[in-house]
Amino acid sequence: xxxxxxxxxxxxxxxxxxxxxxxxxxxxxxxxxxxxxxxxxxxxxxxxxxxxxxxxxxxxxxxxxxxxxxxxxxxxxxxxxxxxxxxxxxxxxxxxxxxxxxxxxxxxxxxxxxxxxxxxxxxxxxxxxxxxxxxxxxxxxxxxxxxxxxxxxxxxxxxxxxxxxxxxxxxxxxxxxxxxxxxxxxxxxxxxxxxxxxxxxxxxxxxxxxxxxxxxxxxxxxxxxxxxxxxxxxxxxxxxxxxxxxxxxxxxxxxxxxxxxxxxxxxxxxxxxxxx
Amino acid sequence: xxxxxxxxxxxxxxxxxxxxxxxxxxxxxxxxxxxxxxxxxxxxxxxxxxxxxxxxxxxxxxxxxxxxxxxxxxxxxxxxxxxxxxxxxxxxxxxxxxxxxxxxxxxxxxxxxxxxxxxxxxxxxxxxxxxxxxxxxxxxxxxxxxxxxxxxxxxxxxxxxxxxxxxxxxxxxxxxxxxxxxxxxxxxxxxxxxxxxxxxxxxxxxxxxxxxxxxxxxxxxxxxxxxxxxxxxxxxxxxxxxxxxxxxxxxxxxxxxxxxxxxxxxxxxxxxxxxxxxxxxxxxxxxxxxxxxxxxxxxxxxxxxxxxxxxxx
Numbered sequence: 001x002x003x004x005x006x007x008x009x010x011x012x013x014x015x016x017x018x019x020x021x022x023x024x025x026x027x028x029x030x031x032x033x034x035x036x037x038x039x040x041x042x043x044x045x046x047x048x049x050x051x052x053x054x055x056x057x058x059x060x061x062x063x064x065x066x067x068x069x070x071x072x073x074x075x076x077x078x079x080x081x082x083x084x085x086x087x088x089x090x091x092x093x094x095x096x097x098x099x100x101x102x103x104x105x106x107x108x109x110x111x112x113x114x115x116x117x118x119x120x121x122x123x124x125x126x127x128x129x130x131x132x133x134x135x136x137x138x139x140x141x142x143x144x145x146x147x148x149x150x151x152x153x154x155x156x157x158x159x160x161x162x163x164x165x166x167x168x169x170x171x172x173x174x175x176x177x178x179x180x181x182x183x184x185x186x187x188x189x190x191x192x193x194x195x196x197x198x199x200x201x202x203x204x205x206x207x208x209x210x211x212x213x214x215x216x217x218x219x220x221x222x223x224x225x226x227x228x229x230x231x232x233x234x235x236x237x238x239x240x241x242x243x244x245x246x247x248x249x250x251x252x253x254x255x256x257x258x259x260x261x262x263x264x265x266x267x268x269x270x271x272x273x274x275x276x
Numbered sequence: 277x278x279x280x281x282x283x284x285x286x287x288x289x290x291x292x293x294x295x296x297x298x299x300x301x302x303x304x305x306x307x308x309x310x311x312x313x314x315x316x317x318x319x320x321x322x323x324x325x326x327x328x329x330x331x332x333x334x335x336x337x338x339x340x341x342x343x344x345x346x347x348x349x350x351x352x353x354x355x356x357x358x359x360x361x362x363x364x365x366x367x368x369x370x371x372x373x374x375x376x377x378x379x380x381x382x383x384x385x386x387x388x389x390x391x392x393x394x395x396x397x398x399x400x401x402x403x404x405x406x407x408x409x410x411x412x413x414x415x416x417x418x419x420x421x422x423x424x425x426x427x428x429x430x431x432x433x434x435x436x437x438x439x440x441x442x443x444x445x446x447x448x449x450x451x452x453x454x455x456x457x458x459x460x461x462x463x464x465x466x467x468x469x470x471x472x473x474x475x476x477x478x479x480x481x482x483x484x485x486x487x488x489x490x491x492x493x494x495x496x497x498x499x500x501x502x503x504x505x506x507x508x509x510x511x512x513x514x515x516x517x518x519x520x521x522x523x524x525x526x527x528x529x530x531x532x533x534x535x536x537x538x539x540x541x542x543x544x545x546x547x548x549x550x551x552x553x554x555x556x557x558x559x560x561x562x563x564x565x566x567x568x569x570x571x572x573x574x575x576x577x578x579x580x581x582x583x584x585x586x587x588x589x
Contacts, residue, residue: 001382001383004379004382004383007379008368011368011370011371012370094366095363095364095366096366096367096368098332098362098363098366099362099365099366099367099380099422099425100383101330101331101332102330102332102355102358102359102360102362102426103355103380103383103384104351104352104353104355104356104383104384104385105352105383106351106352271334273293273327273332273333273334274327274332274333275327275333
């Protein structure tokens with residue numbers, strides 16, 4: 001059944017929009033940095049307000065990848081919701097869910113296989129991001145030391161110490177995106193139209209991200225419990241030393257959310273009357 | 277297995293959506309080999325009942341057994357024995373007919389061979405079009421493809437919910453012929469729902485009429501549509517008291533009701549020509565004579581009531 005679900009997802013043109021968006025965005029940043037990267041870095045250094053004398057090649061494939069990840073990992077949830085939000089509700093809307101449920105497959109199996117296919121789709125998006133973002137950037141700009149800003153400090157990571165961090169960051173991003181897929185599948189189980197789950201997923205993520213990013217006392221109370229706070233845990237791999245306990249905690253929270261979302265989706269879908 | 281073996285047994289089935297009772301204490305049985313007509317107006321509760329038979333809707337109350345298994349606790353095992361087309365056959369239009377059948381065949385359990393897929397395509401008359409995308413199919417072809425999907429795993433029971441809906445007259449005739457062939461040649465037990473008595477009369481051997489979620493009547497089509505139960509409506513224009521005249525004649529025993537312009541008789545279909553002759557001889561100026569089966573008349577009265585409520589009449 002997993003094969004069938006993947007076949008359904010990858011038979012549809014909509015699925016490839018996400019890959020096209022990632023490709024277009026990554027190539028745009030790579031081209032922009034190729035033509036005006038020095039100016040951009042100069043401006044960024046000025047904005048920090050300090051005087052720096054940095055030798056070596058600042059603009060390299062690793063830095064470009066970091067910029068791509070920072071910008072794109074906010075948009076990727078929308079691309080995931082576009083497909084995951086449609087897996088149940090889209091079929092309900094088109095009427096194919098009715099036919100599917102007349103076959104000797106349990107509803108639990110249907111939800112789990114649909115979720116699994118969404119996870120594979122999400123991971124394949126992250127892998128594509130790694131190929132286009134990291135692979136192509138290193139190919140164009142070459143590898144080098146990675147300099148990134150944390151608070152008022154620059155963190156310099158040596159060239160040979162960077163690649164494993166990206167590998168770990170992509171694995172973490174896959175967990176974060178699985179959490180988004182689980183939320184979308186839950187909304188999809190609740191709805192009979194495909195647009196609702198996509199909009200609902202994005203609305204929840206945007207509101208929670210606002211809570212996570214705004215430094216207000218009330219929001220600070222709930223922040224540790226929001227999954228959006230933990231979705232950016234991948235950044236920890238680019239600190240020195242790596243805050244492993246915080247990363248593990250974030251991954252744990254995300255996994256708990258995934259279990260919660262999928263269990264709720266199973267509960268709702270098993271009790272749902274199929275009237276569409 | 278004997279013909280009288282029950283394949284479906286429904287007992288005290290009810291379903292409510294909030295305060296609305298869609299199906300109310302419905303009980304019926306279907307024997308192996310039956311082509312069972314499930315008749316009712318739109319909104320009578322047919323689709324809700326069919327969805328409960330398939331486990332798509334959870335009953336509020338009651339029990340459904342298919343092939344002796346309670347669907348509530350044995351849903352997967354029960355669904356292996358059923359093939360169904362519920363309302364429109366909504367399919368994956370971006371895939372070919374072959375891919376659609378092949379995909380649902382895999383979900384139906386067991387190893388379904390390519391030869392079986394070819395066989396069902398042949399049965400429904402789609403051979404040669406199996407590799408076209410479904411989006412290019414007509415409504416009739418989609419209906420037939422839906423039946424092919426329902427048949428592919430060779431189920432004992434076929435459930436077809438309003439299979440002629442949206443078809444043109446030729447499509448309806450083809451669908452009717454296909455259903456009859458499935459019953460006679462393939463030996464399938466078939467449940468077919470419809471809001472047209474005529475359609476059920478032509479296809480089914482047993483039937484159930486449902487109205488507002490309740491069972492109205494169930495039985496053999498031949499018995500329910502017995503020619504002894506014809507209602508003959510006569511419209512006339514006379515100054516004399518025709519009703520009294522008829523009461524005193526040999527036709528008086530058949531007279532059900534009468535007014536100054538109409539007469540209603542209940543009799544065997546064969547007696548209608550003699551009645552017409554008798555009325556003319558008695559000097560009744562007939563303007564219209566129309567015979568309907570009493571069950572059909574009853575069913576039409578339900579339709580009229582519903583239409584009147586909807587403001588059609």
